[in-house]
Amino acid sequence: MNAMLSKDGGSLLYEQVSNIVREKIYAKEWGVGEPIPSEHELMDMLGLSRGTVKKGIQALVDEGLLVTQRGRGTFVAQPLMARPSSTRLLSFAESMDKNDIPYVTHVIEHRVEPAGEMCANMLDIDCGTPYLYLTRVRSVHGRPAMFIESHLNLVACPGLDKADFQLESLFAAVERTSGLPVGESEVTYSACVAGKARGMWLQCDEHAPVLNMDQLVCLEDGTPFEWGSVWLPANRCVISSKTIRESR
Numbered sequence: 001m002n003a004m005l006s007k008d009g010g011s012l013l014y015e016q017v018s019n020i021v022r023e024k025i026y027a028k029e030w031g032v033g034e035p036i037p038s039e040h041e042l043m044d045m046l047g048l049s050r051g052t053v054k055k056g057i058q059a060l061v062d063e064g065l066l067v068t069q070r071g072r073g074t075f076v077a078q079p080l081m082a083r084p085s086s087t088r089l090l091s092f093a094e095s096m097d098k099n100d101i102p103y104v105t106h107v108i109e110h111r112v113e114p115a116g117e118m119c120a121n122m123l124d125i126d127c128g129t130p131y132l133y134l135t136r137v138r139s140v141h142g143r144p145a146m147f148i149e150s151h152l153n154l155v156a157c158p159g160l161d162k163a164d165f166q167l168e169s170l171f172a173a174v175e176r177t178s179g180l181p182v183g184e185s186e187v188t189y190s191a192c193v194a195g196k197a198r199g200m201w202l203q204c205d206e207h208a209p210v211l212n213m214d215q216l217v218c219l220e221d222g223t224p225f226e227w228g229s230v231w232l233p234a235n236r237c238v239i240s241s242k243t244i245r246e247s248r
Contacts, residue, residue, distance in 0.1 A: 005020075005046060005047075005048075006170070010233065013048060013052045013056075013057040014052050014053075014059065015056065015059070016056070017042070017048065017052060017053055017055075017056025017057070018056045018057075018059045018063075020046070020194060021036060021042075021056065021057065021060055021062060024036075025065060025076050028039065030076050031076060032076050032077070032078055033055050033075060033076060033078055034076055035072075035073045035074065035075050036057075036066065036073075036074050036075070036076065038073060038074075039053050039054055041195060042057075047090060050103050054153040057074060060145050060190040061074070064204075064233065065077055082210050083195065083218060088166070093105075093138075093169040093171070094169065094171065094223050096138075096140075099219070101140060102140065102141070103138050103139060103140050103145070104138070104139045105136050105137075105138050105165060105166050106136060106137045106138075106139070106141075106166065107135075107136050107165050107166055108135040108136060108137060108201065109133060109134065109135040110132070110133075110134055110135075110161075110165070111132075111133050111135075112131070112132055112154070113130065113131065113133055114127075114129065114130060114131075115127060115129050115130070115131045115151075116127045119131060119151050119227065121155045122151070122216060122224060123151065123152075123225075123227055124144050124153075124223065125153060125155050125223050129154075129155060130154055131151055131153060131154055132150075132151075132152040132154055132160055132161045133150070133151055133152075133229045134148075134149075134150045134152060134165065135147070135148065135149050135150070135169075136148045136150075136165060137201050137202075143203065143238060144201060144202045144203050144233070145232070145233070146202075146230055146231060146232050146233075147198050147201045147202055147221040147230070147231040148228065148229075148230050148231075149177065149228050149229045149230075149231070150170065150226050150227075150228035151226070151227045151228055152170075152174075152225060152226055153223070153224060153225045153226070156178050156219060156223045156224075156225050157173075157174050157177040157178045157225055158177060159177045160173055160174065160177045163176075163177070170226070174219070174225050174226070178218040178219055178223075178225065179235060180220050180221060180223075181219070181220045182217065182218075182219060182220070182225075183217075183218045183219050183221070183222065184217075184218055185215050185216065185217040185218070186214045186215065186216045187213055187214070188213070188214045188215075189211060189212070189213055190211075190212045191209060191210075191211060191212070191216070191234075192209070192210055192211075192212045192231075193206065193207050193208065193209060193210065194206050194207070194209075194210045194231070194233075198210065198231050200216075202233050203229065209234040210231050210232060210233055210234055211231075211232040211234055212229055212230070212231055212232075213230040213231075213232070214228075215229070215230070216226075
């Protein structure tokens, strides 16, 4: 048996194949968009049957780390989208438009309900005041790239609940209904597991890692209009940033 494989029986052989290939990718030996060795090459490298190698590779395809192209081979997957992080506030829709990434938005839930204490406090409205609860899934190339959950201030944005969010971006609808530009946001990032409901909408395992962005977004006058979360599958999206070192 190949030295890269464990003989102690602690994990199944196909899982070890997945781990070996995953480590090559994480170590950047096999780069994004590049082909990995063929099944026959991996069979020779690892001394395993085709069925075992095939199952290990398929697990990484299901994980989203690899993509198979018929007649061409298997490649290290490109993220579905890259989100630039900067001092300029852009919605995800604006970021995707700016980078020419085609996407489709599906509205999952859209309901007006009275605000509880926490929601009222975050949106700076009275308890019991109607607000809009909105959830959406945004897909790229037919695969869910994010699940967006928003609590929206109808006092600041009257008529926002009448917007068609499958056609109009949230920021555009907010600026139209409030009469004010979007101002600033506060965002907190955390790593989580998807959970059953979000795993279903993101088409990933409920135990799969996701990046959660909790955010409070305000109008130019400081009025909060959105309190919510964006859930990003860890293997489909990246957040990039560009920084400049200050002179000493």
